[in-house]
Amino acid sequence: MANIISASHLTLGYGNNDADIIKNANFKIKKGDFVFITGPSGSGKSTLLRSFYGQLRPKSGNLLVGAQDMGKISKKKLQELRTHFGIIFQDYKLINEWSVAKNVVLPLVIAGYNADVQETQAKRLLKHVKLSEHADRLPLELSGGEQQRIGVARALAKNPTLILADEPTGNLDEYSSNVIWDLMENANEQLDATVVVVTHRIPNIFSIPYRHLIIENKGIYEVH
Amino acid sequence: MKYIKEHIMFIFPMLAILLGIESSMVFDRMSRDYEKDLKADYSMLVLANTPMKLSGFQQLDRRISSMSRIEKRTIVQEMAQGMSGISAEDIMQALPHFYTIHFGRYLDVQEIDKIKHALVASEGIEKVETFGKSHNSSYHLFIFIKVVLWTFVGFMTFTSLFLVIKQMEIWQFSHRERMQVMEIFGASTMLRSGILFKRAMIDALIATVLTSGLFAFLRFVWIKQSHIDLLMQKEALLFAYEDIAILGGIAMSIVITSVIIVVIGSKERKL
Structure with missing residues (x-):
């Protein structure tokens, strides 16, 4: 299987004069992998994830995402690359002025799909995350678990090749967390999407094979 | 209330710009008409x-x-x-x-x-x-007033443009999260700034209608009631229908320029 993410001697940090957060890291993530990245608070899990979607450029070393060198990628190429990603945030990052249905099809709006396609896909996705009856409501009228399901549906809207999730169950109760994990397992198995999840705890019940990377002392190591 | 206030904060400086420009156009028409009379006299x-x-x-x-x-x-x-x-x-x-x-x-x-x-x-x-009469001194006075008026309008436009940009930055701030989410999902600058364009264009349109409406009122209603012969003879100079297109065009150019300045000036922030 081809690598979808490849890092060699990767060093990350927010400013040239600030301390490095990740230092000299080497790892590869293959297409179709389900990867958990764990580590203590402040270890740089979210920072690493941000570098995958180009919000943070490497200080040194190489980071290839979908064959694009993230240190040199142009704004235009990055914009195009991001349309192949599904990103899930701990605090959902939904557009609160938009209806649930419109939030779900945001990637399709960006890709310029017509209203009919958007409507059909919104119905399909909301049925998939069991929120069909809330299509016309605003996100803030729903519970945290339901909002995160909208976030997952949005991430799946355009059949992404790579799903990046930053503590997707961090704010949720056990029941809602299990629903989210089920949806992510399905995405990996049925859509063949590569899934990278940053979390402080791997779920106890997880039915598909996965890889585990851990961040320790600024380095990234694989747990076997 | 906040929504109306935000719009008024944008419409007012736009009005100042458009009123200044329309006044200048009226004065320009008057001076050209005066020149025409002088020329015919001579x-x-x-x-x-x-x-x-x-x-x-x-x-x-x-x-x-x-x-x-x-x-x-x-x-x-x-x-x-x-x-x-x-x-x-x-x-x-x-x-x-x-x-x-x-x-x-x-x-x-x-x-x-x-x-x-x-x-x-x-x-x-x-x-x-x-x-022919020597109109030289009054003509020079006309030119002088025209230069002063254009200078004033230029200054007012510059100041108002600054206020327009500031208001747009406030809008951008209030929509920052939405725009950032769209950016993360790969939206182009134009698409994620759509909300700014939409709002600003509506307000530019309102400012155009208000300015045109005011000058149309002066031409078609006020002048007739004023009984000032000189003004009644020259009423066409006060407002022309093509002014609506000129003011609309200027308002839209200001809006597009301001949005572009604000959007280009903003950097992606981490979510």
């Missing part, structure tokens, strides 16, 4: 030994736009009746040819003098007389 009388054509005058000075020959036969015949032994034909032959010449635009005293000298220096032209 002519030169040329006495030539040989018959002249317009092209002949224009060879001497390109600013000459038209000419007319003064018919002397009637006067000569009257003169001949009072004189014995001299026929009208003799007088006709003895008299030079008379022409009045007009110009394409209003000319100041210096320019008139130059043309006069050029004509007198030409072979065949005996004499040149200038007529």
Whole structure:
């Protein structure tokens, strides 16, 4: 299987004069992998994830995402690359002025799909995350678990090749967390999407094979 | 309430810009109309030994736009009746040819003098007389007021533009999260700034309608009730329908420029 993410001697940090957060890291993530990245608070899990979607450029070393060198990628190429990603945030990052249905099809709006396609896909996705009856409501009228399901549906809207999730169950109760994990397992198995999840705890019940990377002392190591 | 306040904060500076521009356009029309009157008032009388054509005058000075020959036969015949032994034909032959010449635009005293000298220096032209009132000082006053007005409008536009950009930054701040989410999902600058464009365009349209409406009211309602003859005669100068298109075009250009300045100036922040 081809690598979808490849890092060699990767060093990350927010400013040239600030301390490095990740230092000299080497790892590869293959297409179709389900990867958990764990580590203590402040270890740089979210920072690493941000570098995958180009919000943070490497200080040194190489980071290839979908064959694009993230240190040199142009704004235009990055914009195009991001349309192949599904990103899930701990605090959902939904557009609160938009209806649930419109939030779900945001990637399709960006890709310029017509209203009919958007409507059909919104119905399909909301049925998939069991929120069909809330299509016309605003996100803030729903519970945290339901909002995160909208976030997952949005991430799946355009059949992404790579799903990046930053503590997707961090704010949720056990029941809602299990629903989210089920949806992510399905995405990996049925859509063949590569899934990278940053979390402080791997779920106890997880039915598909996965890889585990851990961040320790600024380095990234694989747990076997 | 907050929504209305946000719009008013944008519409007011836009109104200031558009009112300034419309006032300048009105004044410009008035000064052009005044120039037209001055130009129509003004002519030169040329006495030539040989018959002249317009092209002949224009060879001497390109600013000459038209000419007319003064018919002397009637006067000569009257003169001949009072004189014995001299026929009208003799007088006709003895008299030079008379022409009045007009110009394409209003000319100041210096320019008139130059043309006069050029004509007198030409072979065949005996004499040149200038007529018409001297509007030179009032014309210069007009030009001065025009320059002052444009300077004022320029300054006001600059200040208002600054306020427009500031208001747009406030809008951008209130929509920052939405725009950032869209950016993360790969939205182009145009798409994620759509909300700014939409809001600003609506407000620009409102400002255009208000400005045009005010000047249309002055032309079609207020002037008629004012009973000021001078204004009533010149009411068309106060507002023209094409002003709506000009103001709309200017308002849209300001909006597009401001959004682009604000959007380009903003950097992606981490979510």
